[in-house]
Amino acid sequence: MSTTPGLLISVRSAAEVEAALDGGADLIDVKEPTKGPLAPAEAEVVAAVIDAVDGQVSVSAALGEWSPNAITEAHWHLELPLQYVKWGLAGYAPTPGWGEDLLDTRRELPIGTEMVAVAYADWERAKSVPPAEVAKFAKRFRFKAFLLDTWGKDGKTLLDFMTAKEIAALVDGLKRMGTIVSVAGSLRPEQVKQLKGVAPDYFAVRSSACAAGKRDGVIDAARVRKWKEVLAGVRVS
Numbered sequence: 657m658s659t660t661p662g663l664l665i666s667v668r669s670a671a672e673v674e675a676a677l678d679g680g681a682d683l684i685d686v687k688e689p690t691k692g693p694l695a696p697a698e699a700e701v702v703a704a705v706i707d708a709v710d711g712q713v714s715v716s717a718a719l720g721e722w723s724p725n726a727i728t729e730a731h732w733h734l735e736l737p738l739q740y741v742k743w744g745l746a747g748y749a750p751t752p753g754w755g756e757d758l759l760d761t762r763r764e765l766p767i768g769t770e771m772v773a774v775a776y777a778d779w780e781r782a783k784s785v786p787p788a789e790v791a792k793f794a795k796r797f798r799f800k801a802f803l804l805d806t807w808g809k810d811g812k813t814l815l816d817f818m819t820a821k822e823i824a825a826l827v828d829g830l831k832r833m834g835t836i837v838s839v840a841g842s843l844r845p846e847q848v849k850q851l852k853g854v855a856p857d858y859f860a861v862r863s864s865a866c867a868a869g870k871r872d873g874v875i876d877a878a879r880v881r882k883w884k885e886v887l888a889g890v891r892v893s
Contacts (some may be wrong), residue, residue: 660887664716664838664860665880668697670704672875677712679865679880682858684709685720689862689871693807694718694744694774697733706736716740716772717796722748724757727764734766741765742772744789746782746807754785755793762799772801775826778839782807789816791826795833802830803860806841809871814841815850824853831857844869845886859887 662682667673668689676684679885686705688697697705706715715738719730730824733741742763748754762771775790776782785793787804794802804826806814814823823839830837831874840860843851848859865880866873 659891661856661890662781662858662884663880663887664840664858664867664873666718666860667702667705669874670708673705673708675875675877676865676880677709679875679877680884681712681713681880684718685860687716688861689809692744693746693805693809694720696720696730696733699736702733703736706738714739717743719743721746722758722761724841726761730796736768738769739779740770740772740801742774742801742803744774744776744777744782744805744807745784750785750789752878757795758793759797770800772803772838773799774803774805776805776807777814777842778806778808778812787826788851791830794830794835798833799835801838803835803838803840804856805860806831809842809863811842813843813847814839815843815847820851820854823851824855827856831855842871844885848886848890855890859883880882 664683667682686702688695702717709715717738718769719741739761773794775787776784779786785850789799837856838858838860839856844864863871867876
Protein backbone atom coordinates (compact mmCIF):
# COMPACT_ATOMS: atom_id res chain seq x y z
CA MET A 657 0.00 0.00 0.00
CA SER A 658 1.39 3.44 -0.88
CA THR A 659 0.72 6.63 1.02
CA THR A 660 1.97 10.21 0.84
CA PRO A 661 4.56 11.69 3.23
CA GLY A 662 3.23 13.58 6.21
CA LEU A 663 3.93 17.26 6.84
CA LEU A 664 5.67 18.39 10.01
CA ILE A 665 5.27 22.10 10.70
CA SER A 666 7.53 23.86 13.23
CA VAL A 667 5.78 26.55 15.24
CA ARG A 668 7.23 29.07 17.66
CA SER A 669 4.04 29.82 19.62
CA ALA A 670 0.54 28.57 20.35
CA ALA A 671 -0.77 31.38 18.13
CA GLU A 672 0.64 29.58 15.07
CA VAL A 673 -0.99 26.23 15.79
CA GLU A 674 -4.38 27.02 14.25
CA ALA A 675 -2.91 28.00 10.87
CA ALA A 676 -0.63 24.93 10.88
CA LEU A 677 -3.52 22.56 11.59
CA ASP A 678 -5.93 24.36 9.23
CA GLY A 679 -3.37 23.91 6.47
CA GLY A 680 -3.13 20.19 7.18
CA ALA A 681 -0.06 19.70 9.40
CA ASP A 682 0.31 16.06 10.45
CA LEU A 683 2.80 16.71 13.25
CA ILE A 684 3.58 19.91 15.17
CA ASP A 685 7.11 20.71 16.27
CA VAL A 686 8.02 23.53 18.65
CA LYS A 687 11.22 25.59 18.54
CA GLU A 688 12.50 29.17 18.62
CA PRO A 689 13.81 29.78 15.09
CA THR A 690 15.50 33.11 15.82
CA LYS A 691 18.03 31.45 18.14
CA GLY A 692 19.31 28.55 16.04
CA PRO A 693 18.26 25.58 13.88
CA LEU A 694 16.98 23.55 16.85
CA ALA A 695 16.82 26.19 19.56
CA PRO A 696 14.24 25.43 22.25
CA ALA A 697 11.17 27.54 22.87
CA GLU A 698 10.48 28.26 26.54
CA ALA A 699 8.80 25.37 28.35
CA GLU A 700 5.73 27.57 28.93
CA VAL A 701 5.46 28.11 25.16
CA VAL A 702 5.72 24.37 24.49
CA ALA A 703 3.02 23.70 27.10
CA ALA A 704 0.73 26.27 25.43
CA VAL A 705 1.31 24.64 22.02
CA ILE A 706 0.41 21.22 23.42
CA ASP A 707 -2.81 22.70 24.82
CA ALA A 708 -3.64 24.35 21.49
CA VAL A 709 -3.01 21.13 19.55
CA ASP A 710 -5.34 19.36 21.99
CA GLY A 711 -4.36 15.87 20.90
CA GLN A 712 -5.18 16.38 17.21
CA VAL A 713 -1.64 15.41 16.14
CA SER A 714 1.61 14.43 17.86
CA VAL A 715 3.87 17.17 19.23
CA SER A 716 7.67 17.26 19.23
CA ALA A 717 10.09 19.82 20.65
CA ALA A 718 13.59 20.94 19.71
CA LEU A 719 15.87 21.17 22.74
CA GLY A 720 18.96 22.82 21.26
CA GLU A 721 22.39 21.33 20.60
CA TRP A 722 23.30 18.38 22.77
CA SER A 723 25.59 18.93 25.76
CA PRO A 724 26.44 16.85 28.84
CA ASN A 725 23.85 19.00 30.69
CA ALA A 726 21.11 18.29 28.15
CA ILE A 727 18.70 16.57 30.53
CA THR A 728 19.14 19.16 33.30
CA GLU A 729 18.62 22.07 30.90
CA ALA A 730 15.49 20.44 29.48
CA HIS A 731 14.02 19.55 32.87
CA TRP A 732 10.78 21.51 32.50
CA HIS A 733 10.29 20.49 28.87
CA LEU A 734 10.57 16.84 29.85
CA GLU A 735 7.73 17.26 32.34
CA LEU A 736 5.42 17.81 29.33
CA PRO A 737 3.60 15.12 27.30
CA LEU A 738 5.84 15.26 24.22
CA GLN A 739 5.97 12.39 21.74
CA TYR A 740 9.43 13.34 20.45
CA VAL A 741 12.36 15.49 21.59
CA LYS A 742 15.51 16.27 19.67
CA TRP A 743 18.95 17.70 20.17
CA GLY A 744 21.28 18.66 17.34
CA LEU A 745 24.90 17.55 17.30
CA ALA A 746 26.65 20.79 16.33
CA GLY A 747 30.07 20.89 17.95
CA TYR A 748 29.88 17.18 18.75
CA ALA A 749 33.04 15.49 17.43
CA PRO A 750 32.72 11.82 16.36
CA THR A 751 35.62 10.60 18.49
CA PRO A 752 36.08 6.83 19.04
CA GLY A 753 33.16 5.48 21.05
CA TRP A 754 31.03 8.52 20.30
CA GLY A 755 27.33 8.17 21.03
CA GLU A 756 27.50 6.48 24.43
CA ASP A 757 26.63 9.79 26.11
CA LEU A 758 23.70 10.23 23.72
CA LEU A 759 22.40 6.81 24.72
CA ASP A 760 22.73 7.80 28.38
CA THR A 761 20.57 10.85 27.62
CA ARG A 762 18.00 8.71 25.86
CA ARG A 763 17.79 6.39 28.87
CA GLU A 764 16.89 9.35 31.09
CA LEU A 765 13.88 10.41 29.03
CA PRO A 766 10.38 9.90 30.45
CA ILE A 767 8.47 6.85 29.25
CA GLY A 768 6.48 7.75 26.16
CA THR A 769 8.94 10.37 24.89
CA GLU A 770 11.23 9.30 22.06
CA MET A 771 14.62 10.83 21.29
CA VAL A 772 15.10 11.75 17.65
CA ALA A 773 18.54 11.08 16.15
CA VAL A 774 19.54 14.27 14.29
CA ALA A 775 22.00 14.55 11.41
CA TYR A 776 23.11 17.80 9.80
CA ALA A 777 23.75 17.55 6.05
CA ASP A 778 26.18 20.48 6.41
CA TRP A 779 27.99 18.56 9.14
CA GLU A 780 31.41 20.02 8.35
CA ARG A 781 30.39 23.59 9.09
CA ALA A 782 28.36 22.40 12.09
CA LYS A 783 31.45 20.52 13.34
CA SER A 784 29.17 17.55 13.74
CA VAL A 785 28.91 13.87 12.79
CA PRO A 786 28.46 12.91 9.11
CA PRO A 787 24.85 11.90 8.30
CA ALA A 788 25.84 8.37 7.23
CA GLU A 789 27.47 7.83 10.63
CA VAL A 790 24.45 9.16 12.55
CA ALA A 791 22.19 6.91 10.44
CA LYS A 792 24.38 3.87 11.20
CA PHE A 793 24.23 4.76 14.92
CA ALA A 794 20.45 5.21 14.80
CA LYS A 795 19.99 1.82 13.14
CA ARG A 796 22.37 0.01 15.48
CA PHE A 797 20.67 1.37 18.59
CA ARG A 798 17.12 1.20 17.26
CA PHE A 799 16.18 4.86 17.37
CA LYS A 800 12.50 5.17 16.52
CA ALA A 801 12.87 8.57 14.83
CA PHE A 802 15.49 10.34 12.71
CA LEU A 803 15.76 13.89 11.34
CA LEU A 804 17.94 14.99 8.44
CA ASP A 805 18.33 18.78 8.58
CA THR A 806 20.76 21.60 7.87
CA TRP A 807 22.53 23.50 10.61
CA GLY A 808 23.14 26.78 8.82
CA LYS A 809 19.97 28.74 8.05
CA ASP A 810 21.43 31.12 5.49
CA GLY A 811 19.45 30.50 2.33
CA LYS A 812 21.16 27.22 1.44
CA THR A 813 18.99 24.10 1.43
CA LEU A 814 19.47 20.39 1.98
CA LEU A 815 20.13 19.94 -1.74
CA ASP A 816 23.20 22.19 -1.52
CA PHE A 817 24.88 19.55 0.65
CA MET A 818 23.48 16.18 -0.45
CA THR A 819 22.17 14.79 -3.72
CA ALA A 820 18.67 13.35 -4.02
CA LYS A 821 20.28 9.92 -4.50
CA GLU A 822 22.27 10.24 -1.25
CA ILE A 823 19.19 11.42 0.65
CA ALA A 824 17.06 8.58 -0.74
CA ALA A 825 19.65 5.95 0.25
CA LEU A 826 19.85 7.34 3.79
CA VAL A 827 16.05 7.53 4.16
CA ASP A 828 15.41 4.08 2.71
CA GLY A 829 18.05 2.42 4.88
CA LEU A 830 16.50 3.85 8.04
CA LYS A 831 12.92 3.10 7.02
CA ARG A 832 13.82 -0.54 6.42
CA MET A 833 14.71 -0.68 10.13
CA GLY A 834 11.31 0.73 11.04
CA THR A 835 12.63 4.20 11.89
CA ILE A 836 10.32 7.18 11.30
CA VAL A 837 12.30 9.57 9.09
CA SER A 838 11.81 13.33 8.67
CA VAL A 839 13.60 15.37 6.01
CA ALA A 840 14.13 19.10 6.56
CA GLY A 841 16.73 21.66 5.55
CA SER A 842 14.94 24.84 4.38
CA LEU A 843 13.33 23.03 1.46
CA ARG A 844 10.74 24.79 -0.69
CA PRO A 845 7.70 23.05 -2.25
CA GLU A 846 9.08 23.47 -5.78
CA GLN A 847 12.21 21.50 -4.79
CA VAL A 848 10.23 18.34 -4.07
CA LYS A 849 10.33 17.38 -7.75
CA GLN A 850 14.16 17.41 -7.50
CA LEU A 851 13.84 14.86 -4.70
CA LYS A 852 12.53 12.12 -6.96
CA GLY A 853 12.87 8.80 -5.15
CA VAL A 854 13.05 10.44 -1.71
CA ALA A 855 10.11 9.23 0.36
CA PRO A 856 10.44 10.11 4.06
CA ASP A 857 7.63 9.71 6.56
CA TYR A 858 7.56 13.50 6.98
CA PHE A 859 8.85 16.60 5.29
CA ALA A 860 9.67 19.06 8.07
CA VAL A 861 9.06 22.72 7.26
CA ARG A 862 9.31 26.16 8.82
CA SER A 863 10.55 28.95 6.51
CA SER A 864 8.49 28.09 3.43
CA ALA A 865 5.33 27.72 5.55
CA CYS A 866 5.71 31.26 6.92
CA ALA A 867 4.44 34.53 5.50
CA ALA A 868 6.88 35.80 2.84
CA GLY A 869 8.84 32.54 3.24
CA LYS A 870 10.75 33.97 6.18
CA ARG A 871 11.84 31.71 9.04
CA ASP A 872 11.01 34.38 11.62
CA GLY A 873 7.63 35.11 10.03
CA VAL A 874 4.24 33.70 11.01
CA ILE A 875 2.85 30.34 9.83
CA ASP A 876 0.49 30.85 6.89
CA ALA A 877 -2.27 28.25 6.40
CA ALA A 878 -2.25 28.79 2.61
CA ARG A 879 1.46 28.01 2.45
CA VAL A 880 0.94 24.88 4.56
CA ARG A 881 -1.84 23.82 2.15
CA LYS A 882 0.52 24.33 -0.79
CA TRP A 883 2.92 21.87 0.80
CA LYS A 884 0.12 19.34 1.31
CA GLU A 885 -0.84 19.63 -2.36
CA VAL A 886 2.74 19.03 -3.47
CA LEU A 887 3.16 16.05 -1.14
CA ALA A 888 -0.06 14.52 -2.44
CA GLY A 889 1.95 13.71 -5.57
CA VAL A 890 4.71 11.87 -3.66
CA ARG A 891 4.18 8.17 -3.04
CA VAL A 892 5.63 6.29 -0.06
CA SER A 893 5.63 2.51 -0.17
